[in-house]
Each structure stands twice: as C-alpha cells, then as structure tokens.
Amino acid sequence: LGRLSVSDAVLVTLQCALALEHxxxxxxxxxxxxxxxxxxTNRGEIKVSDLGLAKSLDDEEMSLTQSGxxxxxxxxxxxxxxxxxxxxxxxxxxxxxxxxLYHFLTGGYPFKADxxxxxxxxxxxxxxxxSSSINKEVPERLDLIIDKAMAKKPEHxxxxxxxxxxxxxxxxxxxxxxSFIKAPNRHTMAPINSVSATSATKTSIPxxxxxxxxxxxxxxxxxxxxxxxxxxAGVFYIRHINSQGKPVVTKSTTEKILAxxxxxxxxxxxxxxxxPKLPFAALGQFxxxxxxxxxxxxxxxxxxxxxxxxxxxxKIDKQYRWQKVWRKISQLQQGVLGWFGLVIYLGIVAGLIxxxxxxxxxxxxxxxxxxxxxxxxxxx
Numbered sequence: 344l345g346r347l348s349v350s351d352a353v354l355v356t357l358q359c360a361l362a363l364e365h366x367x368x369x370x371x372x373x374x375x376x377x378x379x380x381x382x383x384t385n386r387g388e389i390k391v392s393d394l395g396l397a398k399s400l401d402d403e404e405m406s407l408t409q410s411g412x413x414x415x416x417x418x419x420x421x422x423x424x425x426x427x428x429x430x431x432x433x434x435x436x437x438x439x440x441x442x443x444l445y446h447f448l449t450g451g452y453p454f455k456a457d458x459x460x461x462x463x464x465x466x467x468x469x470x471x472x473x474s475s476s477i478n479k480e481v482p483e484r485l486d487l488i489i490d491k492a493m494a495k496k497p498e499h500x501x502x503x504x505x506x507x508x509x510x511x512x513x514x515x516x517x518x519x520x521x522s523f524i525k526a527p528n529r530h531t532m533a534p535i536n537s538v539s540a541t542s543a544t545k546t547s548i549p550x551x552x553x554x555x556x557x558x559x560x561x562x563x564x565x566x567x568x569x570x571x572x573x574x575x576a577g578v579f580y581i582r583h584i585n586s587q588g589k590p591v592v593t594k595s596t597t598e599k600i601l602a603x604x605x606x607x608x609x610x611x612x613x614x615x616x617x618x619p620k621l622p623f624a625a626l627g628q629f630x631x632x633x634x635x636x637x638x639x640x641x642x643x644x645x646x647x648x649x650x651x652x653x654x655x656x657x658k659i660d661k662q663y664r665w666q667k668v669w670r671k672i673s674q675l676q677q678g679v680l681g682w683f684g685l686v687i688y689l690g691i692v693a694g695l696i697x698x699x700x701x702x703x704x705x706x707x708x709x710x711x712x713x714x715x716x717x718x719x720x721x722x723x
Contacts, residue, residue, distance in 0.1 A: 441492025
C-alpha cells in the first residue's frame with residue numbers, strides 16, 4: 344500500500360501498544376518491534392509476532408544478549424539499545440513502535456543513511472522530518488505523540504505503553520476495522536476509550552493482540568508433546584569435541600544430552616545416532632533435541648547479530664572521539680593563527696610608526712629645502 348491511512352495506522356499502533364503493555368506487565372521486553380513483526384490475518388486481526396529477541400527483566404542470565412552488544416533492527420531501534428541491548432526497558436519498545444507508526448504514516452523511515460554507522464549517528468542527533476510534512480493528513484497532535492515516543496533520551500519518552508495508549512485513544516482517530524481488509528467476515532475492533540492504563544488493558548480488546556504474546560504456538564505445543572511421548576530414557580551415541588579439543592564418541596541418555604546442551608558443554612555441531620553402526624546425524628534431526636537445538640541456534644544467531652552491531656557502535660564512538668579531537672585541534676589552530684595574525688599586523692603598524700619617526704628628520708630637511716626653493720618660510 345506504500346503507507347496506511349491515518350485511521351488504520353493508529354488502529355494498528357494501538358493494538359500493538361496493548362500487546363506490549365501486556366508483555367511489559369510480565370517483565371518481557373520485545374526489542375524488535377517493526378512492521379515485519381506485525382501480522383494481519385485474513386479477517387483483519389492484528390498480532391505482534393517474533394519474540395526471538397525478547398528479553399526477560401526477571402532473569403538476566405537467560406537473556407539472549409551479552410553485555411555491551413546491541414540487538415534489533417537499526418531503522419527502528421532505540422539509540423540506547425544500539426549501545427547495549429542488555430540494559431533496556433519498555434521505553435525502547437515504545438521508541439520502536441513510534442518509528443513503526445511513522446513508517447505507517449509516511450511510507451518511509453524517520454532516519455536514513457547509506458550505512459549502519461551513519462544511521463546510528465543520525466539517531467544520536469535525534470532530529471528527523473516530521474510526518475505531517477510528508478503526509479498532510481497527519482494532524483499535529485499525532486505528530487507530537489510520535490515526537491514524544493521517539494525522543495532521543497528514554498526519560499523524555501512515554502514512561503509506559505499505558506500513557507501512549509491514553510494519548511492515542513484520546514485522538515479518536517482509530518477505526519474499528521482495517522480499511523484494506525475486504526473480507527465480509529473481517530474482524531471488528533472494540534473502541535478504545537480508556538482513561539487509565541488499567542482500564543485500557545482490561546476493558547478494551549486484549550483478546551487477540553495481547554493474548555497472542557502469552558499463548559504458545561501450535562508448533563511449540565506439538566513439539567513438546569512429541570518430546571514427552573518419547574521420554575528421556577533413550578540412549579544415544581554422541582560424536583563431539585571434548586574439553587581437550589579431540590573428537591570423541593560418548594554414550595549418553597537423552598536427559599544428560601539435554602542438560603549438556605542447556606549448559607553449553609555440548610555445542611550444536613555435535614552429531615548423534617541411536618546405533619553406532621548407523622551414520623551420525625545432526626542433533627536437530629532428532630525430535631528429542633529439536634526444541635533445545637532451535638532455541639540454542641536462535642540464541643547464537645542473536646548473539647552474532649549483537650556482536651556485529653556492538654562493533655558498529657564502537658566504530659561510531661571512535662569516530663565521535665576523533666571528531667572531538669580534530670575539532671579541538673582546529674579550534675586551537677584557528678586561535679593560534681588568529682593571535683599570530685594579530686601580532687603580525689600590530690608589528691607592521693608599529694614598524695611603520697617607528698620607521699616614520701626615524702625618517703622624520705630627513706623628511707623634514709627635504710621638505711624645508713623644497714620650501715626654500717619656492718621662497719617659503721616656516722611660520723614663526
């Protein structure tokens with residue numbers, strides 16, 4: 344569609360804010376809010392998806408993020424998340440949701456650059472073109488909400504999704520259904536007329552976007568049931584690299600293998616077989632280990648992305664430091680040249696005055712001679 348209508352954009356944003364409000368109440372930060380992770384069913388139901396980068400505030404050790412790294416999508420990611428995704432809170436999700444709303448309304452990103460480094464530097468400046476200057480249908484009050492949601496410093500943003508929901512609802516711009524869903528049985532949203540944060544969650548429409556955050560998927564449920572039906576009593580032969588760095592084959596039970604995977608003692612490159620006479624295969628091909636392997640692989644991929652983004656941000660910091668150094672050198676140089684030029688100018692003036700004083704007797708004699716030649720005398 345290029346961009347959404349104002350009513351559709353506000354409706355989708357409100358639904359996502361409700362889902363995030365529910366997640367934040369459970370101390371869960373999404374950390375990757377963007378249009379790609381907002382799904383719409385054929386009936387027009389809006390769902391927040393992809394918790395692959397989600398972070399629990401209750402359990403720091405289970406976070407997929409290492410200290411000093413950033414995760415997420417740079418176009419929508421909050422500046423503090425780029426610096427260190429481990430120490431973020433719900434306001435980072437609000438920033439990303441603000442960027443998403445901006446994209447809905449304008450069809451473009453609030454910050455644009457040719458590289459990730461330049462993009463993050465633009466975000467550090469915190470200035471972007473207002474959505475109303477691109478889309479004339481955007482009212483000023485909605486623009487102000489976007490500005491607050493996307494404030495560079497977290498303390499200047501909405502402190503919670505409840506506050507954002509309150510202000511968006513007060514505009515009265517959200518439709519009751521998505522205009523681009525043409526199905527006859529399309530989903531109709533209940534109006535959100537909340538005054539307080541609590542009533543916004545409990546009396547409006549938590550039954551689809553909000554509930555999706557906490558409901559396990561059918562794939563996860565089926566995987567769990569299959570794993571439980573097999574049990575943990577199975578025996579496998581595992582080919583892996585031991586602590587001395589040598590390839591070995593170890594006989595172990597399913598339970599011990601799962602524990603080794605969870606603790607990191609067994610990496611994802613290990614292979615297994617039920618019968619040593621049969622070929623070894625990747626652990627992910629056995630249903631007993633599929634769920635754990637998938638989670639570990641997602642965590643490894645997230646850490647890799649985080650390290651890459653962390654390195655990018657280190658480059659930005661380095662560039663900032665060098666810019667400050669060169670700025671000081673330039674100012675010092677300009678100051679030195681300015682004083683040096685002034686000294687030279689004053690020296691020239693002083694030299695001319697002194698030279699004139701030294702030459703004045705000779706000049707006086709010459710002038711007196713000329714005057715005598717013309718029959719003139721000095722006045723007495």
